[in-house]
Amino acid sequence: MEYSDVEGEIISDDSGSSLTEDSYSDDEEYHYDTVCAICDNGGELTCCEGKCCRLFHATPYSEGADESNCESLCLNPKVMEDLQPFKCENCEYSLHQCFVCAELGSSGKSSITKVFRCSSETCLHYYHPECVAKLLHQNDNTEQQTLKEKIAAWEPFICPAHKCAVCNQTENENVEDLQFAICRRCPNSYHRKCLPREIVFDHETDDYDAEIRAWNRLMTKSRALIYCLEHEIDPLLATPSRPVIARNVLNRMREQIQRKSQTYDPSLPVFILLRLGF
Numbered sequence: 381m382e383y384s385d386v387e388g389e390i391i392s393d394d395s396g397s398s399l400t401e402d403s404y405s406d407d408e409e410y411h412y413d414t415v416c417a418i419c420d421n422g423g424e425l426t427c428c429e430g431k432c433c434r435l436f437h438a439t440p441y442s443e444g445a446d447e448s449n450c451e452s453l454c455l456n457p458k459v460m461e462d463l464q465p466f467k468c469e470n471c472e473y474s475l476h477q478c479f480v481c482a483e484l485g486s487s488g489k490s491s492i493t494k495v496f497r498c499s500s501e502t503c504l505h506y507y508h509p510e511c512v513a514k515l516l517h518q519n520d521n522t523e524q525q526t527l528k529e530k531i532a533a534w535e536p537f538i539c540p541a542h543k544c545a546v547c548n549q550t551e552n553e554n555v556e557d558l559q560f561a562i563c564r565r566c567p568n569s570y571h572r573k574c575l576p577r578e579i580v581f582d583h584e585t586d587d588y589d590a591e592i593r594a595w596n597r598l599m600t601k602s603r604a605l606i607y608c609l610e611h612e613i614d615p616l617l618a619t620p621s622r623p624v625i626a627r628n629v630l631n632r633m634r635e636q637i638q639r640k641s642q643t644y645d646p647s648l649p650v651f652i653l654l655r656l657g658f
């Protein structure tokens with residue numbers, strides 16, 4: 381069995397998008413994130429040089445991490461110096477989380493692959509084939525099944541985040557109404573003009589008790605960062621709960637297998653368990 385780090389084929393962004401390939405080359409940073417993958421705040425961030433390309437607060441004392449009470453990667457500063465370039469645990473072990481169900485799955489290109497990355501080059505999300513197929517073909521079981529099989533066979537796919545959840549059209553960053561507001565917790569995106577009224581921007585209210593769900597200037601280009609109405613805001617965090625698993629990833633994977641199956645042999649390494657189909 382082969383374990384290689386080769387990515388699934390990355391194809392250019394959303395057909396029908398007004399973005400041309402030239403506009404990407406203007407700004408190489410375009411497809412990288414701008415906030416911490418754990419707490420969604422900015423500040424002093426460390427970039428994973430593995431395939432996930434995510435940013436993290438390295439320690440609870442990194443600029444921006446204290447403000448958002450970020451769990452952070454809790455890296456020792458000395459270790460970080462030795463670790464340059466830094467690779468996160470998820471990329472180290474090829475275990476990434478599905479952006480729908482938040483379960484960890486193997487993402488290495490092999491016969492045990494469980495989560496697959498969206499083929500849009502601007503997208504950092506991984507999915508189980510069945511989780512994303514359900515969203516892309518909500519009312520058609522046959523289409524769902526077909527797409528699921530295609531994704532599992534490494535055919536490229538574009539996740540739902542690249543079309544507006546209301547009008548099903550793509551983004552146009554040059555027209556303010558058609559710029560995207562992107563949910564950080566699920567693949568729901570909206571044009572600014574299609575955004576539900578209940579989603580309030582930080583600059584729209586002075587009410588201290590108002591539930592803020594949208595921010596400009598946190599993401600690249602013209603996009604807004606939002607938490608859509610499907611997620612309850614935790615009053616202590618001021619964001620929805622933070623599902624990202626970026627520390628002790630192997631142990632968390634083992635816990636997940638244990639939760640789902642009582643019949644596994646706990647002495648076996650995680651990768652053998654995965655290979656056995658757990």
Ligand SMILES: [Zn+2]
Binds near residue numbers: 416436450
């Ligand atoms: Zn953080």
Ligand SMILES: [Zn+2]
Binds near residue numbers: 430433467469472
């Ligand atoms: Zn990574």
Ligand SMILES: [Zn+2]
Binds near residue numbers: 482511
């Ligand atoms: Zn899933």
Ligand SMILES: [Zn+2]
Binds near residue numbers: 498503504505540541
């Ligand atoms: Zn995507």
Ligand SMILES: [Zn+2]
Binds near residue numbers: 545546570571574
């Ligand atoms: Zn729309």
Ligand SMILES: [Zn+2]
Binds near residue numbers: 564608609610611
């Ligand atoms: Zn959402």
